[in-house]
Amino acid sequence: MPFLTPVESEAIRLSLLVSCWAVAGSLPLGLGCAWLLARRQFPGKLLIDGIIHLPLVLPPVVVGYALLVLLGRRGPLGAALYDWFGITVAFTWKGAAIASAVIAFPLMVRSIRLSLEGVDRRLEQAARTLGCGPLETFFTVTLPLILPGVLTGTVLAFARSLSEFGATITFVSSIPGETRTLPLALYTLTQVPGGDAAAFRLCVISVVLAFAALLIAEWLARRVAARLGS
Amino acid sequence: MLEVAVQRRQGDFALDVAFAAGGGVTALFGPSGSGKTSVVEMVAGLARPDGGRIVVEGRVLFDGAAGIDLAPEARRLGYVFQEGRLFPHLSVRGNLDFGRKRVPPAERHLGFDDVVGVLGIESLLDRRPNRLSGGEKQRVAIGRALLASPRILLMDEPLAALDAPRKAELLPFVAGVARRFGIPILYVSHSMDEVLQLADTLVLMESGRVAAVGGVEQLLSDPSLKALTGRGEAGAVVAAHVAGHDDSTGITRLAFAGGTLMVARQDLAVGAATRVRIHARDIAIAVDRPERISVRNILSATVKDVTSGEDHVVDVVLDCGGCSLWAQITAHGQAQLGLRPGMRVHALIKAMTVARGDVAGR
Numbered sequence: 001m002p003f004l005t006p007v008e009s010e011a012i013r014l015s016l017l018v019s020c021w022a023v024a025g026s027l028p029l030g031l032g033c034a035w036l037l038a039r040r041q042f043p044g045k046l047l048i049d050g051i052i053h054l055p056l057v058l059p060p061v062v063v064g065y066a067l068l069v070l071l072g073r074r075g076p077l078g079a080a081l082y083d084w085f086g087i088t089v090a091f092t093w094k095g096a097a098i099a100s101a102v103i104a105f106p107l108m109v110r111s112i113r114l115s116l117e118g119v120d121r122r123l124e125q126a127a128r129t130l131g132c133g134p135l136e137t138f139f140t141v142t143l144p145l146i147l148p149g150v151l152t153g154t155v156l157a158f159a160r161s162l163s164e165f166g167a168t169i170t171f172v173s174s175i176p177g178e179t180r181t182l183p184l185a186l187y188t189l190t191q192v193p194g195g196d197a198a199a200f201r202l203c204v205i206s207v208v209l210a211f212a213a214l215l216i217a218e219w220l221a222r223r224v225a226a227r228l229g230s
Numbered sequence: 231m232l233e234v235a236v237q238r239r240q241g242d243f244a245l246d247v248a249f250a251a252g253g254g255v256t257a258l259f260g261p262s263g264s265g266k267t268s269v270v271e272m273v274a275g276l277a278r279p280d281g282g283r284i285v286v287e288g289r290v291l292f293d294g295a296a297g298i299d300l301a302p303e304a305r306r307l308g309y310v311f312q313e314g315r316l317f318p319h320l321s322v323r324g325n326l327d328f329g330r331k332r333v334p335p336a337e338r339h340l341g342f343d344d345v346v347g348v349l350g351i352e353s354l355l356d357r358r359p360n361r362l363s364g365g366e367k368q369r370v371a372i373g374r375a376l377l378a379s380p381r382i383l384l385m386d387e388p389l390a391a392l393d394a395p396r397k398a399e400l401l402p403f404v405a406g407v408a409r410r411f412g413i414p415i416l417y418v419s420h421s422m423d424e425v426l427q428l429a430d431t432l433v434l435m436e437s438g439r440v441a442a443v444g445g446v447e448q449l450l451s452d453p454s455l456k457a458l459t460g461r462g463e464a465g466a467v468v469a470a471h472v473a474g475h476d477d478s479t480g481i482t483r484l485a486f487a488g489g490t491l492m493v494a495r496q497d498l499a500v501g502a503a504t505r506v507r508i509h510a511r512d513i514a515i516a517v518d519r520p521e522r523i524s525v526r527n528i529l530s531a532t533v534k535d536v537t538s539g540e541d542h543v544v545d546v547v548l549d550c551g552g553c554s555l556w557a558q559i560t561a562h563g564q565a566q567l568g569l570r571p572g573m574r575v576h577a578l579i580k581a582m583t584v585a586r587g588d589v590a591g592r
Contacts, residue, residue: 120315122313123315123317125302127317128275129275129308129309129375129378130332130378131303131329131332132328133301145318228318
């Protein structure tokens with residue numbers, strides 16, 4: 001885009017890439033966790049619930065550091081990933097996506113879980129009597145009914161990913177063109193003399209992006225609500 | 231053919247029910263809390279019995295001893311719920327197709343247009359469930375269950391959530407479904423009106439047990455069951471058919487085993503099968519045939535049984551050409567008449583109700 005500087009468009013591209021992957025990757029897992037928490041009773045449920053919600057209350061730097069320890073090249077998980085698949089996540093945009101996903105995960109799970117708990121289970125029973133197995137019932141009845149909640153969760157997680165800073169800079173650092181997303185670019189600019197004007201431009205871009213995400217979410221939510229007839 | 235024998239404990243409530251039902255409409259009748267819905271849910275597989283056996287058309291759906299417990303989706307039963315339970319995210323057509331498209335084409339024994347026609351929902355197909363009235367919703371729910379080609383249709387008080395006019399509007403559709411498609415129906419109800427209009431077989435339930443099973447006429451005419459069939463509604467039910475109409479006097483003649491009954495003009499075809507309910511308090515008994523009296527329906531009968539009830543009421547069972555009639559007279563009246571089994575008397579019928587419509591299954 002002509003009115004953006006190369007640094008700005010690079011930061012926007014990275015932010016969108018990281019956030020999209022963070023949300024897309026955590027959505028199936030989020031659905032699964034929300035379903036477990038809303039529908040199943042099992043020992044250790046409180047613990048799982050707590051672990052999922054931890055990133056919401058911990059300082060993001062702690063989460064980033066934990067990820068670095070776990071997923072760094074010498075970390076137990078990171079070493080395995082590298083040895084088996086040749087994948088490195090530390091200090092790459094993939095790591096940034098993982099950091100964003102972990103931070104945004106509780107928001108997604110909470111909103112999906114709430115809408116799952118609001119589903120009229122009698123409709124699922126009706127589907128069963130009509131010859132629909134449990135998994136098919138989930139996809140043909142439950143999922144369409146919780147779509148508004150899934151949408152809200154996805155948008156919240158996406159917005160949270162866009163604004164992710166602490167965990168990202170701790171885990172993957174701020175590498176131009178690789179991990180320097182909008183908030184990181186903005187922070188870098190505030191650290192150099194004479195960067196005020198450029199920082200202000202990035203602020204405006206951030207506001208516009210966030211606002212656009214909210215508007216799209218609202219428009220989608222209305223369409224879904226109209227389809228459900230509520 | 232449906233065979234049910236199930237037991238289940240839910241806290242303090244023990245359910246132990248056994249009955250068998252043939253074709254036509256079988257009504258599960260009893261007060262709320264008697265376990266009717268639990269029984270239907272067990273048949274559908276939505277609730278699990280502690281033990282017992284459920285067989286539908288020769289197919290074992292549940293057998294506690296043999297460890298058989300088919301999933302609801304494998305049972306092939308149609309379930310019409312009290313509140314419709316239509317899928318809000320699908321159109322009426324989508325709802326109707328929901329069960330149908332999960333049945334292999336070779337096993338679909340009911341045609342889409344046929345069902346939609348009988349239920350009168352052609353014009354609703356593209357609407358959303360939230361744009362339907364209560365009666366329309368239930369018609370769609372019945373259609374959805376039927377189109378899944380079920381071996382039996384379970385209906386759990388499908389009219390209970392509707393107001394009286396909507397009920398009257400929907401009843402003929404339910405009767406039509408039973409007649410037209412020949413699918414056995416297990417119908418849960420606590421309304422005697424619905425039972426009279428629809429049912430062939432009656433299963434009387436009381437606090438988790440089956441109190442009696444039998445034909446509707448037989449059970450409703452049995453004074454010993456009056457606590458269950460409804461005290462205020464105590465009375466006999468007889469099967470009759472329309473013998474003819476007399477338009478000049480505005481009368482319809484109904485023939486039954488014990489003679490002919492004259493009622494106000496009914497909108498029924500000659501030969502149509504119907505059911506007449508005669509309340510016990512509407513029958514008077516005369517030992518000698520009364521002359522010059524306004525009551526038009528006077529039948530000869532034989533006293534079968536005389537039982538003193540509470541509140542100085544005496545229950546008299548009369549045999550009228552093989553049909554049981556049931557009269558309630560005062561103890562004072564009985565003292566004057568001295569009725570005893572075997573006595574020839576005249577039954578004076580002051581009023582009766584005709585269960586409208588063609589009765590299913592005969």
